[in-house]
Amino acid sequence: MNILRNPLVGIWFLLIVITFATWWWGSxxxxxxxxxxxxxxxxxLTIFIVLVSVVKVRIIIWCFMEVNKAPRWLRWTFDAWxxxxxxxxxxxYSYSLHG
Amino acid sequence: MxxxxxxxxQASVEEVPSYPxxxxxxxxxxxxxxxxxxxxxxYMYDRGQSQDLFLLGQQSLSSGIGxxxxxxxxxxxxxxxFCVKKANLNEIKIAKYLLMLGGACGVSFLLxxxxxxxxxxxxxxxxxxxxxFIYYFMFTGLHFLHVLFGLLxxxxxxxxxxxxxxxxxxxxxxxAIYWHMVDLLWIVIFALLYLVR
Numbered sequence: 001m002n003i004l005r006n007p008l009v010g011i012w013f014l015l016i017v018i019t020f021a022t023w024w025w026g027s028x029x030x031x032x033x034x035x036x037x038x039x040x041x042x043x044x045l046t047i048f049i050v051l052v053s054v055v056k057v058r059i060i061i062w063c064f065m066e067v068n069k070a071p072r073w074l075r076w077t078f079d080a081w082x083x084x085x086x087x088x089x090x091x092x093y094s095y096s097l098h099g
Numbered sequence: 100m101x102x103x104x105x106x107x108x109q110a111s112v113e114e115v116p117s118y119p120x121x122x123x124x125x126x127x128x129x130x131x132x133x134x135x136x137x138x139x140x141x142y143m144y145d146r147g148q149s150q151d152l153f154l155l156g157q158q159s160l161s162s163g164i165g166x167x168x169x170x171x172x173x174x175x176x177x178x179x180x181f182c183v184k185k186a187n188l189n190e191i192k193i194a195k196y197l198l199m200l201g202g203a204c205g206v207s208f209l210l211x212x213x214x215x216x217x218x219x220x221x222x223x224x225x226x227x228x229x230x231x232f233i234y235y236f237m238f239t240g241l242h243f244l245h246v247l248f249g250l251l252x253x254x255x256x257x258x259x260x261x262x263x264x265x266x267x268x269x270x271x272x273x274x275a276i277y278w279h280m281v282d283l284l285w286i287v288i289f290a291l292l293y294l295v296r
Contacts, residue, residue: 003181012177016170023166026294042150042296053290057283064180065279070118074125081132085287088136089143093295096147 011063015056022052039097047090054086119183120273128280131245135284138241142234142291149230154296156231159224164215165293168208169285175204176282179253179275186260186271194271195260201278202253205246212243238288242281249281 003009026049061078062068068075118125146153178201185194216239224232256274259266 006181006184008177008180012173015173019166019169019173022290022294023162026296027162039150042154046295049290049294053286056286060176060279060283060286064176064282065276066119074118077129081129081136084136085139089139089291092140093143093147096144097150099147 008063011059015059018052018056022049043090043094043097046093050089051086054082057085058082119269120276121269124273124276128276131280132284135287138238139287139291142238145230145234146295150296152227153231155225156228156235157293159219159228160235160293161215162293164211165289168211169289171204171208171211172282172285175201175208176279177201178204179278182256183272183275186266187268189265191260191266195257198253198257198260202250202257205250205253205278205281209243209246209250212239215239235292238292242285242288245281245284249278252277 026045058078061082067078178197182194182197182201185191185197216236219232252274256271259270
């Protein structure tokens, strides 16, 4: 019973809900009215999915790996990695898509 | 001994933020994440170059299988995180049980991944999507090896918990950190291979 009351269970449930929501939205973007072969739609959808993934990863790093209690250098190293994923990947994709 | 009855070491532990596990594991995890970031960058660039062909390859994947695998790894991470908490409280029996549940989720992940590979290879790959599938098999193959290695580490953690002496907390935590890294890598791989357009 104690385990079920632990905040980690709520965090896990949140991650599961985000996973299902992203999957549903990624598979049927806004009621399937959008054409994913349209480059601008594809790009916006990609940004959304990458950002949601980064949020999920940060929750795991902070709550499961307990980096929130770690020294500053470790927290910043992980945040730098997340920033590269969140900003670098969509920028590279945009450059390659439109370049 | 300080005035409040604590030794100097105890006092400094309370003041300085500490990281769970062993420093070597953190360096390994950070290095591995940056290497994967380079792979992800190559993938996104190539995807932009031939977006329609990558989309063709992606449409032949079952995103439902990807979701099931994501849930399995998230659940295994939860079990392993609880295992660490119980081990730190010296509730070793429950910790071992939770570790086994986490490992079982990992094994299930591998079986589903093997099934997915088998169905892809037996049904054939769509024409023109070979570049997408090079990345698909590279990412999922590398990740598969990480999960296998993670299961080996969890086995060593189980052995540590089974020792007569009290388990080394930093060893159990280091194993858990590696397992969480396997989980978070999959979340990015799942997004890039199955969901992005």
